[in-house]
Amino acid sequence: MVLMSSSTDEIELPRPLPGFETINHYWDKQRQMPAAKILPGEYYVTTHDELITTVLGSCVSACIRDRVFGIGGMNHFMLPQLGGVNNDDEIIGAATRYGNYAMEHMINDLLKHGAKRQNLELKLTGGGCIIKGMTNIGKRNIEFVMQYIETEGLLTVVKDLGGDLPRKVVYLPRTGQLLVKKLRNMHNRTILTREENYRENLIKQPVTGEIDLF
Numbered sequence: 001m002v003l004m005s006s007s008t009d010e011i012e013l014p015r016p017l018p019g020f021e022t023i024n025h026y027w028d029k030q031r032q033m034p035a036a037k038i039l040p041g042e043y044y045v046t047t048h049d050e051l052i053t054t055v056l057g058s059c060v061s062a063c064i065r066d067r068v069f070g071i072g073g074m075n076h077f078m079l080p081q082l083g084g085v086n087n088d089d090e091i092i093g094a095a096t097r098y099g100n101y102a103m104e105h106m107i108n109d110l111l112k113h114g115a116k117r118q119n120l121e122l123k124l125t126g127g128g129c130i131i132k133g134m135t136n137i138g139k140r141n142i143e144f145v146m147q148y149i150e151t152e153g154l155l156t157v158v159k160d161l162g163g164d165l166p167r168k169v170v171y172l173p174r175t176g177q178l179l180v181k182k183l184r185n186m187h188n189r190t191i192l193t194r195e196e197n198y199r200e201n202l203i204k205q206p207v208t209g210e211i212d213l214f
């Protein structure tokens with residue numbers, strides 16, 4: 001994959017791992033390095049020295065890497081809001097399946113590409129209360145991910161969760177650096193619209209099936 005830089009030189013971006021070809025890749029001019037931008041419902045894993053970025057509202061991102069080998073990834077997920085389901089156990093079960101899907105697919109890809117489970121470290125961010133009338137979405141996402149890492153016994157070194165502002169997130173898996181910028185002035189509804197559409201799609205297309213960690 002090749003992009004033109006601001007000069008006459010061509011910049012060759014690293015080839016993404018299999019399965020991640022559709023993720024938006026570009027050259028970050030500010031940091032002078034390759035970048036991958038993920039949207040709600042996506043995740044990205046890399047063995048290269050590149051950054052991963054996203055913008056979070058109510059969603060949560062888990063940034064996970066092997067701190068020895070520098071293999072890492074980021075996800076961007078929200079638990080489904082299951083309208084019309086009256087059974088609390090069914091609601092909890094479906095939400096847990098989706099959260100497990102979001103976390104375990106990424107962890108399995110990390111392990112498949114050389115990461116070791118005992119070397120994994122997590123940095124968590126997101127879960128803001130930004131959707132009017134849906135004040136519990138971010139809180140539920142946070143509660144899920146905290147319970148998940150406790151159950152799985154994973155090492156968490158940074159948590160920046162909650163609040164009422166969206167976040168722009170930049171993660172560098174090679175070094176483990178996590179940059180979070182709180183967006184105090186929202187000039188349009190892009191973040192809200194993306195998350196509202198994502199939430200509606202979760203209701204229409206719930207995740208099913210179980211995933212086992214390697």
